[in-house]
Amino acid sequence: MGQLNDVGEADGWRCWLCDEPVDPDMSPNDPRGASVDTRITKAKAKKKKQGKNSVPPERLAHKSCNTGKGGNDPVVPWPEHLIVVDPAPxxxxxxxxxxxxxxxxxxxxxxxxxxxxxxxxxxxxxxxxxxxxxxxxxxxxxxxxxxxxxxxx
Incomplete structure (x- = not known):
């Protein structure tokens, strides 16, 4: 639990993917519970495998956000209340x-x-x-x- 607390404190107990608060006292088995994720994309993973990249920083994520991302590139969504055309990833x-x-x-x-x-x-x-x-x-x-x-x- 020490690593989770360190990562949680560093990220201000906010999920790096959805930017919503993460409750440090919630069960890690709950979908809104805390988990540790690495901010890594497929391109970075390929470079890391080839020894060209350092280990990415660990980030705090809700278990459901982390699980939902799985092995895919992470996506930070644009909020629905903003009116944008051609939003960049x-x-x-x-x-x-x-x-x-x-x-x-x-x-x-x-x-x-x-x-x-x-x-x-x-x-x-x-x-x-x-x-x-x-x-x-x-x-x-x-x-x-x-x-x-x-x-x-």
Whole structure:
């Protein structure tokens, strides 16, 4: 249980996949119970097998989120209340920003207010998904829509 507590404390007792709170006192057999997951994608697993990558950090996840992910690439969903067009896959974009820095286009929005909400949510969500990654959001007006992009600081 020591490892689970260490990972839980590091992640603020929030599931890294769904970003919902995890109750440390809930049974680990309960679907909402705590489990330890590694943030790893198929591409990273292949590199790791070839000895080109270090072991990914362990993250806190609900048992159901961890089990649901299984051997597939993890997916961080966009919230339904945000109005976005062509949303970028959050995990893949975050990994590129971690690896290369620079800029990632994340979504297009129909209004400035929607773009502001998306930018604020992305900065907040990625601050927990990848705490070491320092980002800023930029909104550009593009032909009647608003492009939200993230830039490494």
């Amino acid at each position: 959050i995990i893949a974009a975050t990994e590129r920003l971690e690896r290369k820095g620079g800029r990632e286009a994340m979504a297009r929005c129909p209004s400035q207010d929607d773009a502001d909400s998306v930018a604020a949510w992305l900065i907040d969500r990625l601050s927990r998904l990848s705490p070491e990654l320092k980002l800023r959001a930029e909104i550009a007006s593009t032909g009647g829509q608003y492009l939200v992009s993230l830039h490494t600081a």
